[in-house]
Amino acid sequence: MQDVIEKLKTLQDILSERYRIEQELKNIPKSLSTKTELLTRLKKQYIEKNEEYEGTRTRIRDIKTRMDEAERDREHYEQQMAEIKTQREYEALDKEIREAGEREQQLRKELQREERGLEEMKHSLEREELMISEQEKELEEEQSRIESESDKKRKQIDALKSQADDVTPGMEEGLLFKFDRIIRSKEGEGIVPLRKGVCSGCNMILPRQFVNDVRSAEAIHFCPYCSKIVFYVEDDQASPDDDAEGLMDVLDDDATGGLADLIDEDDSFVDEEDLIDDLDSPLAPRDEDDEDDDEDEDDDTLVADDDEADVDEDDDDVDEVDEDSDDDLDEEEEEEENE
Known part of the structure; x- marks a missing residue:
């Protein structure tokens, strides 16, 4: 099977070169058709300008005829001036002479305007004739060159066909037919290597079992994605498992790290007593909720103090009432004793 793979590689080079030359041979008439279209357009323009030129010449002849008639009329009226007898005839004849003039x-x-235009068109037609003549000459040279180049390319194609015939004996017709279609549709590439489990034709990762089948080289295998024939290529830098899995590059985990790696283990430990001291410190940052709680506690303290003050005032009033009552009793006792 390895011999078939090598033949397919050789055949790929032959067929891709052959189809490239055939495409060039197919594109050759396009350049020739461009020059032909240019020549056709120049000839069409020349015909249109020539028709306009002939029309101008016809108008000039007509103008000259009418001008001769006007000149003859003027001369005739001038000759009649000697024969007039009345003023009315003189005025009428003088009017005819002026109109004719x-x-x-x-x-x-x-006539002068038309003759100037005719002269310009004449020079333009001369330039057009020169361009047409040069274009026809170039077209003839191009045709000769194309014929020579086409013959050369046809000979190259025949030689490549002969080389392909020398390679294909002993190969299956069905395989050759498929391979020919792949070469035509895939821009001259029909067989590609399989490296590290990846098809180099479409860069798709292939299944493990498929890679193992290709590696065994017991049959011809087509890539399920790009339809190209694939053959296995050994890679000393990659292990068989990497080849089967289709892994291109494996990054070392030790070479990468996260933000946690930037934190020192000693710095991550915090003493509880230090934390309490920091919280009790007046310089420690405090949250807004803590500040609100402190304000509420201060308000409660002020209210309690006010209540205690009110209670003390009430006690003083009671003491004063008791003292007044005692004084009244003492006075009554003294009066009774005196009696």
Whole structure:
């Protein structure tokens, strides 16, 4: 089977080169068609301008004819001036002479304008004729070059076909048919190596069992993703398990770390007594909830003090009442004794 793989590699080079040349041969007429279209467009423009040129020449002939008629009319009216007898006839004839003269001058100006345009079109047509002539010459040279190049490429294709025929004997027709279609559809690549469990044609990781089957080289295997033929390539830097799993690179866990690695073990231990001292310290940061609790406690203390003050005042009032009562009793006893 390894012999078949080597033949397929050789056949791939032959077929890819052959199809590349065939594509170039197919694209050759495109450059020729571009020049042909350019020549056709130039000829069309030349025909249109030539028709316009001929139309201008026709208008010039017509203007000259009308101008000659106006000139003859003017001369005829001038000759009749000697034969007029009345003022009315003179005025009418003078009007005809002036109109004929104005018409003659107008036609003369129009003739000059048309002749200038005709001269410009003549020069333009001469340039067009020169361009057409040069383009036809280039087209002929291009056709000769293309024919020569096409013959050369056809000979190269025939030689490649002969080389392919020397490689294919003994190979299955079905395999050759599939391989030919793959080469055509995959831009000249039909057989690719399988490295570390990954198809190098589509860079997809392949199943373990499939990789083992390819490695055994007992049959021809096609990549299930890109349909290309795959063959196993030994890699000294990778283990068989890595090849089967399709692992490209494995990072060392010791080379990576987290934020916990930045904390020292000694610094992570906190003494309980130090923590209590820190909390009791007036410089220790306190939360807003703690401050609110302290304010509530202060308010309760003030209320209690006010209540105690009120109780003391009531006791003083009671003592004063008792003293007054005792004084009254003493006075009554003294009065009774005196009696």
